[in-house]
Amino acid sequence: KSSSSCDSSSEGENDDDDDDGSCSQIMEEWDKRKKHPFSLHPELWFNLKGQANDGLLCRCSIKSRLSGIRHEIYPGEKPIDYCSDESSNLSGLHHYRITMSPYTNFLTKVPTVINHDDHEYIFEGFSMFSHVKLENIPPCKLLRFNIEYTVDFIPESAPENFTVRSLNLFNRFIFTEILELVDVDWTGPSGGCQRFHYLPRFCRTLPDSGCKEVLSMNTVLSFLLKSVKPLVDESRLEEIMTCGESEWHARVDNLRGMIVCNPGLRPSSIRVDQLDRKVTTPVIKADNYDDSSDEKNKTVKKTKTDGEVEKEKDEKDEGTDSQPKYPLIIHQGYRPAQLSYAGDPVYRKAWKQYVKFRHLLNSKPKILAADKLKLKEQEEKLREIRMKKTMKREVTVELSSKGFLCTGLRADLCQHALMVPVLMSHLRFHICLDVLEESLEYKFQERNLLQLSLTHTSYRTNYGTNPDHTRNSLTNCGMRQVEYGDRRIHYQNTRKRGICILVDIMSRFGKQEETASEIPHNERLEFLGDAVIEFLTSVHLFYMFPWLEEGGLTTYRMALVQNQHLAVLAKKMKLQDFMLYVHGPDLCHESDLRHAMANCCEAIMGALFMDGGLEVVDRIFSKTLFDDEDVLLHTWSDLPRHVLQQEEPGGDRHWVKSSPILQKMEKFEERTGIKFNHIRLLAKSFTHRNIGINPLTLGHNQRLEFLGDTVLQLIASEYLYRHYPEHHEGHLSLLRSSLVNSRTQGLVYDDLGMSEFVICNENAANEGMDMKTKQRADILESFVGALFVDKDLDYCRTFCNVCFFPRLKDFIMNQDWNDPKSQLQQCCLTLREVGGGEPDIPVYKVIKSIGPTNTRKYVVAVYFRGKRLARGTGHSIQQAEMAAATQALKKRAELFPILQHQRRFLERMKKDDSERDSDKEDGSPSKVSRRSARPNQRRRQSTRNRI
Numbered sequence: 029k030s031s032s033s034c035d036s037s038s039e040g041e042n043d044d045d046d047d048d049g050s051c052s053q054i055m056e057e058w059d060k061r062k063k064h065p066f067s068l069h070p071e072l073w074f075n076l077k078g079q080a081n082d083g084l085l086c087r088c089s090i091k092s093r094l095s096g097i098r099h100e101i102y103p104g105e106k107p108i109d110y111c112s113d114e115s116s117n118l119s120g121l122h123h124y125r126i127t128m129s130p131y132t133n134f135l136t137k138v139p140t141v142i143n144h145d146d147h148e149y150i151f152e153g154f155s156m157f158s159h160v161k162l163e164n165i166p167p168c169k170l171l172r173f174n175i176e177y178t179v180d181f182i183p184e185s186a187p188e189n190f191t192v193r194s195l196n197l198f199n200r201f202i203f204t205e206i207l208e209l210v211d212v213d214w215t216g217p218s219g220g221c222q223r224f225h226y227l228p229r230f231c232r233t234l235p236d237s238g239c240k241e242v243l244s245m246n247t248v249l250s251f252l253l254k255s256v257k258p259l260v261d262e263s264r265l266e267e268i269m270t271c272g273e274s275e276w277h278a279r280v281d282n283l284r285g286m287i288v289c290n291p292g293l294r295p296s297s298i299r300v301d302q303l304d305r306k307v308t309t310p311v312i313k314a315d316n317y318d319d320s321s322d323e324k325n326k327t328v329k330k331t332k333t334d335g336e337v338e339k340e341k342d343e344k345d346e347g348t349d350s351q352p353k354y355p356l357i358i359h360q361g362y363r364p365a366q367l368s369y370a371g372d373p374v375y376r377k378a379w380k381q382y383v384k385f386r387h388l389l390n391s392k393p394k395i396l397a398a399d400k401l402k403l404k405e406q407e408e409k410l411r412e413i414r415m416k417k418t419m420k421r422e423v424t425v426e427l428s429s430k431g432f433l434c435t436g437l438r439a440d441l442c443q444h445a446l447m448v449p450v451l452m453s454h455l456r457f458h459i460c461l462d463v464l465e466e467s468l469e470y471k472f473q474e475r476n477l478l479q480l481s482l483t484h485t486s487y488r489t490n491y492g493t494n495p496d497h498t499r500n501s502l503t504n505c506g507m508r509q510v511e512y513g514d515r516r517i518h519y520q521n522t523r524k525r526g527i528c529i530l531v532d533i534m535s536r537f538g539k540q541e542e543t544a545s546e547i548p549h550n551e552r553l554e555f556l557g558d559a560v561i562e563f564l565t566s567v568h569l570f571y572m573f574p575w576l577e578e579g580g581l582t583t584y585r586m587a588l589v590q591n592q593h594l595a596v597l598a599k600k601m602k603l604q605d606f607m608l609y610v611h612g613p614d615l616c617h618e619s620d621l622r623h624a625m626a627n628c629c630e631a632i633m634g635a636l637f638m639d640g641g642l643e644v645v646d647r648i649f650s651k652t653l654f655d656d657e658d659v660l661l662h663t664w665s666d667l668p669r670h671v672l673q674q675e676e677p678g679g680d681r682h683w684v685k686s687s688p689i690l691q692k693m694e695k696f697e698e699r700t701g702i703k704f705n706h707i708r709l710l711a712k713s714f715t716h717r718n719i720g721i722n723p724l725t726l727g728h729n730q731r732l733e734f735l736g737d738t739v740l741q742l743i744a745s746e747y748l749y750r751h752y753p754e755h756h757e758g759h760l761s762l763l764r765s766s767l768v769n770s771r772t773q774g775l776v777y778d779d780l781g782m783s784e785f786v787i788c789n790e791n792a793a794n795e796g797m798d799m800k801t802k803q804r805a806d807i808l809e810s811f812v813g814a815l816f817v818d819k820d821l822d823y824c825r826t827f828c829n830v831c832f833f834p835r836l837k838d839f840i841m842n843q844d845w846n847d848p849k850s851q852l853q854q855c856c857l858t859l860r861e862v863g864g865g866e867p868d869i870p871v872y873k874v875i876k877s878i879g880p881t882n883t884r885k886y887v888v889a890v891y892f893r894g895k896r897l898a899r900g901t902g903h904s905i906q907q908a909e910m911a912a913a914t915q916a917l918k919k920r921a922e923l924f925p926i927l928q929h930q931r932r933f934l935e936r937m938k939k940d941d942s943e944r945d946s947d948k949e950d951g952s953p954s955k956v957s958r959r960s961a962r963p964n965q966r967r968r969q970s971t972r973n974r975i
């Protein structure tokens with residue numbers, strides 16, 4: 029439990045990366061709000077229309093402000109006809125009860141209660157009335173206080189004791205007047221009735237039936253009216269200030285946690301945490317900054333109207349004996365994260381020096397190295413202050429209670445109310461996704477997948493409105509003591525850099541069952557979609573051009589799958605109107621936006637693949653490619669069968685009798701248990717490229733290899749996507765390349781004993797037994813290609829489940845994804861000095877090459893920070909570099925403390941694993957068959973035995 033909100037309000041923000049420009053902006057904003065004429069208190073932050081805490085919310089270009097979900101422009105949204113004010117309009121409204129789970133931070137010991145008719149009606153959340161029926165919309169999920177919440181809306185029979193006018197009045201009072209959510213757009217840009225109406229549920233459980241009675245809006249509004257009275261009754265001030273302790277406590281107890289308001293000032297409302305009779309001049313207790321308040325007050329007065337100056341005077345004079353004393357409201361708040369350093373005098377001083385020095389340099393004719401160094405030092409100093417997480421953000425504010433009014437409301441209601449905009453934007457977004465689904469001609473079963481595929485990495489947790497407004501209002505009026513969830517949840521979802529995290533994530537095994545990922549953006553789907561698109565284009569091209577060589581196919585494919593082209597497709601789908609990403613100049617640049625759109629296009633294809641399978645994504649991808657060109661669409665979609673299949677539509681196994689080669693193929697079939705309908709396809713896959721055209725196989729296996737490669741990529745990507753939910757796309761790529769590389773393919777080739785079956789001409793036959801890894805891998809790939817042509821993708825999946833995926837575990841344990849060169853680089857990066865500019869990376873130099881061209885050997889040395897670490901020798905430069913890196917890691921291990929850490933980590937992992945294995949020793953299958961079992965099954969078995 030913690031009451032510090034330092035973590036929460038910096039959710040997803042990166043204060044450390046602020047550049048100079050925004051730094052000035054933040055300070056400006058700091059000054060502006062502190063000097064605001066209607067500011068309630070310099071330390072209480074408030075909401076301004078269109079403004080975040082550090083200035084303008086939207087820094088998008090003017091053009092891009094006209095579109096996009098982030099500007100609350102939802103495609104297909106039309107204005108809604110007004111409800112009639114004095115009726116409940118229930119014939120046209122659909123009622124839903126909004127629920128939160130878990131209840132953490134939404135339940136309180138002292139909820140808002142209305143006493144009516146001798147009964148207590150306790151606030152339990154909101155009801156929502158929608159003008160449209162909400163169908164196929166998933167619950168809204170969001171991360172707040174490091175806790176994952178689900179906001180759901182349950183259709184229920186509607187309460188009837190309200191009018192739309194009463195709801196609208198309440199709506200305006202709570203959201204606009206109290207919480208000052210001035211940026212929430214309740215209607216949409218074209219106006220009309222509010223898209224949703226909200227009713228606060230003050231409930232009591234009826235003793236007889238156990239049913240709930242919801243208090244009428246009429247009663248709620250009159251409660252609010254009656255509640256508005258001065259926090260401290262002026263006529264009884266003397267009495268209040270001098271009453272006995274117990275009476276005072278009784279009075280204060282009821283006020284603690286109450287929302288009080290001071291209309292006209294900003295913020296208008298705050299939560300009372302304590303009321304204090306010890307009257308001192310109001311000061312900011314926990315503030316560590318010198319605010320030079322005198323100077324500030326002067327500025328304030330200048331801009332105030334006479335009446336206000338008068339009031340101000342009252343307050344100033346309060347301390348003197350002649351004026352009545354008011355109790356002090358104590359409010360404990362938090363300074364917004366962005367501003368925590370902006371007011372720090374040390375920081376401000378350093379900043380001024382830095383700016384001055386920079387100006388000075390600009391006017392100098394020649395800049396010396398020493399100047400540069402000094403500038404860098406200053407930058408570093410500023411950065412250091414910003415990075416300091418110790419900077420105090422809690423502030424205790426004391427305010428005279430004079431002029432404050434009670435509202436009768438408490439923090440729990442505000443806490444719930446702040447979720448309303450979140451849900452609203454979620455619903456509006458999903459309603460507009462109907463438009464996208466219509467244009468795709470596909471309805472998602474899992475709408476969340478579609479949402480995920482549209483979520484750019486820049487997109488941050490949803491507040492439904494200006495996030496800073498939510499934070500400010502939450503600090504001012506929400507619950508004071510908030511419980512925080514596991515910080516790691518948030519951390520895991522956003523962080524993916526750093527060697528320790530890399531090693532940590534890369535050493536996790538796959539999940540036994542397919543598991544949904546918690547990673548909240550579309551990069552993983554993009555990883556999958558990329559493989560899907562490549563696969564689809566390869567298959568279509570393969571069949572469309574039966575005589576085109578591998579090189580030609582590759583060229584065509586490249587043209588189709590390249591980023592630029594995908595961006596064109598994304599534009600056809602109008603993805604820019606649906607994508608979720610942040611405000612800011614970044615994606616306003618045409619090229620950046622296009623790039624993001626291309627990625628989003630891939631992600632959508634990935635989502636379609638997951639939701640509807642291969643046929644669906646094939647249809648939609650083809651349609652997007654050629655929807656306006658019938659002939660092309662036809663050519664692309666109506667694919668002929670493979671030439672070998674066309675020759676013998678019913679299968680060609682009758683050829684076996686007369687062909688010794690095919691008889692040999694049958695042996696392979698017997699060995700593997702895979703029987704082909706067209707056995708010539710199998711023979712073709714074994715046919716080396718030096719064999720020309722011949723009646724049996726009609727040429728060599730190169731085209732099948734092209735196909736097989738993409739089949740493997742797709743299957744591996746899909747498997748990893750489904751079973752490694754904690755891996756980011758970069759980690760998935762690493763695993764995939766350890767799985768689908770020549771070495772692994774060569775191993776599978778050897779395991780299947782494929783070398784006996786290779787069909788090549790005399791000269792090559794001698795080499796046959798001693799084929800290079802790459803050649804073995806090629807044959808395996810073309811075999812998979814043949815398997816796909818003869819069977820289908822599912823069959824190939826099974827093949828991979830048996831031959832490839834069980835190896836993953838060993839790859840993970842041995843860190844196979846991490847070749848020595850990458851590992852050395854990572855090690856060097858960990859030695860990077862904080863803020864040290866360009867990172868230090870190892871440098872490789874060829875220092876010798878020995879021998880004639882065909883048997884040449886290279887000697888490479890690797891240097892780090894100008895010092896030689898080690899040397900290595902190899903037949904290629906790449907090989908020699910690897911050898912050098914290996915040597916460096918071995919011989920100079922003392923340089924890299926991270927290595928020890930990793931080693932310990934891996935040892936622990938292996939130990940755990942061997943314990944798992946020994947656990948299930950009894951009755952476990954033999955070593956050989958265990959090896960071929962899926963890693964999942966092995967784990968399942970071991971847990972079962974332990975149980």
Ligand SMILES: [Zn+2]
Binds near residue numbers: 086088
């Ligand atoms: Zn914007």
Ligand SMILES: [Zn+2]
Binds near residue numbers: 192221222
């Ligand atoms: Zn309405």
